[in-house]
Amino acid sequence: xxxxxxxxxxxxxxxxxxxxxxxxxxxxxxxxxxxxxxxxxxxxxxxxxxxxxxxxxxxxxxxxxxxxxxxxxxxxxxxxxxxxxxxxxxxxxxxxxxxxxxxxxxxxxxxxxxxxxxxxxxxxxxxxxxxxxxxxxxxxxxxxxxxxxxxxxxxxxx
Numbered sequence: 001x002x003x004x005x006x007x008x009x010x011x012x013x014x015x016x017x018x019x020x021x022x023x024x025x026x027x028x029x030x031x032x033x034x035x036x037x038x039x040x041x042x043x044x045x046x047x048x049x050x051x052x053x054x055x056x057x058x059x060x061x062x063x064x065x066x067x068x069x070x071x072x073x074x075x076x077x078x079x080x081x082x083x084x085x086x087x088x089x090x091x092x093x094x095x096x097x098x099x100x101x102x103x104x105x106x107x108x109x110x111x112x113x114x115x116x117x118x119x120x121x122x123x124x125x126x127x128x129x130x131x132x133x134x135x136x137x138x139x140x141x142x143x144x145x146x147x148x149x150x151x152x153x154x155x156x157x158x
Contacts, residue, residue, distance in 0.1 A: 092100070113121045 112118050
């Protein structure tokens with residue numbers, strides 16, 4: 001609770017809509033309902049659709065006071081289902097494009113790796129050759145020891 005005469009944010013400048021504005025809005029809604037949900041007809045039918053879209057959109061800040069032509073501001077245009085072309089190529093987003101490029105790079109690397117053309121593949125093959133060589137030597141030594149034992153046993157039985 002605020003003390004010392006300070007007031008909270010709730011009591012600050014309230015704005016009330018004047019009764020004429022409310023009457024005008026109610027009249028427009030009634031006309032809309034009478035026309036079967038269609039917007040009330042304007043006096044001049046020669047207005048292009050872009051100006052109608054601008055009027056429908058709620059203006060923010062000083063936009064209602066100053067006419068702004070910003071080429072970077074793209075107005076949202078809704079398309080009808082009949083206008084949508086499903087066969088047209090769809091532009092990929094940056095993330096989708098990067099993900100596809102990453103997958104393709106990984107596939108190329110794996111193909112080169114299997115062919116033995118990458119540094120890592122060469123290192124793996126060299127390590128594999130060393131391991132094979134060590135195992136062959138160990139197997140040969142085991143065979144020699146086994147033969148020596150067999151000969152010793154054969155001499156001991158005689």
